Amino acid sequence: MKMLRGSMRRQSMFALLISIILGVGLRAQTVLAEEPAPELEAEPAQPQADKPLNTDRLWLPGSYAIHWSKLREIAELALASERCVEVLRGELAQTQSTQEAPVFAIMCRDANRKTYVDKFNGLKTESFAAALIPRAGAEEVAEQVAEVNHREVSAALYARCRELWQEQVKLMNALSWQSDIENVEPVEITDLSEGNWHYRFLRNFNAKNAAGVTLRYVAVCEGPKVFELTSRIDIRTTP
Known part of the structure; x- marks a missing residue:
């Protein structure tokens, strides 16, 4: 009889130990489940990459063909500038040009998809700043194509x-x-x-x-x- 009671006592203690272990495990799982997943930091937006210069969009009348390389250099300077991400058109500003001093009009699109036109001295190809003709007063070119000089x-x-x-x-x-x-x-x-x-x-x-x-x-x-x-x-x- 004593042996039976000892056996029953051991079984009861064993069952109690198992209950404690299972209870602790379930509680740990509940705590883990309640913990919010760590928030992932959003990657910063990457700046829009410039589109390569398409030379098919550059044009000069035959009488100005000698200045083709200068027009291309100016277009590349415009594309490399801070605002321009795509050159839409590059051509001669005929009313302001002479054979000895060509002026080029470069139409660009910026990262906000706004279109604008800058004019450049075709003889100053050493830098964007040197070539750019500043806008002033009524001669300022509008940034929307709708206002371009027809x-x-x-x-x-x-x-x-x-x-x-x-x-x-x-x-x-x-x-x-x-x-x-x-x-x-x-x-x-x-x-x-x-x-x-x-x-x-x-x-x-x-x-x-x-x-x-x-x-x-x-x-x-x-x-x-x-x-x-x-x-x-x-x-x-x-x-």
Whole structure:
């Protein structure tokens, strides 16, 4: 009987010990479960990387081709500047340029996707600061494309249109322009969206066919940018 009681006592103590161990374990799991997960620190936003310069977006009229390397250097200086992350267009500021002293207009987009235009002295390619022409008063170029100087853009676009047309009509006989070929004004400027403009030029001319009959034509050239211009020659139905 004593042996049975001793055995029962040991079993009771063993059961109590197991209960204590399990209780401690469950309590530890509960505490761990209640502890909030450590917060991960957000990684700082990385600055937007500059897009490589696309030289297809640079254009000069044939008479200024000698300054091509300078235009490229200026575009690279603009792209390397603090604000510019992408060069959208680079071309001659025709109304301010001479063969001896070219002025380049570089259109950039910044990290906030705002578009702006800076002008540069094409002869001072040693640094951005040296080349940049300061903005002042009424001559300040607006930072939105919607406010860009249409006449200057039109002049650059029209110079390219004339080159395209000359290539297309070079085999025509007795060609005579009926419109003022020196007039750089477009017949239409359309605001596509957010200050993106589409320019359209039309110039009438006549030419003779192989039989000597005079035919009426219209030269068409249109597009938003110099490197996106398209041109064609159509039959003209008006006098």
